[in-house]
Amino acid sequence: MQKCKITVIRRDLHKDLAVSYCQSEVGLCPCFKDGDVFFAGFDQPEGFCGWAWNDIYKIVSTLLSGGNYSTGVFEDWMKNEREMIVCCTDAIRPVTFKIELIEEKE
DSSP: OEEEEEEEEEEOOOHHHHHHHOSSOOOSOTTOOTTOEEEESSSOOTTOOHHHHHHHHHHHHHHHTTOOSSSGGGTTTOSSTTEEEEEOSOSSSOEEEEEEEEEOOO
16 A cells, blocks of 8 residues: 655744744744654644645645656656655745655555
């Protein structure tokens, strides 16, 4: 059975934007830690941020549906067509994920 392995590569904080636009002091995203790993089918993994899931779901569903990232605008982009590097849309404290299509042993 195919699943997607979702790994948190890193969390960032754009302090200049936070100071300019946020109402109070903010830190790194509290929903994840660097190195966190989740496994997903078409459903959101338990404990996964709903906002981030909404942002990355199109990548997960493409991989699970047999698509890849080696054609069109993505030609020569990723070294492995069965994975993609993406981030959530939080412009102040984005989280970067590695999404890999894997075979899960039953």
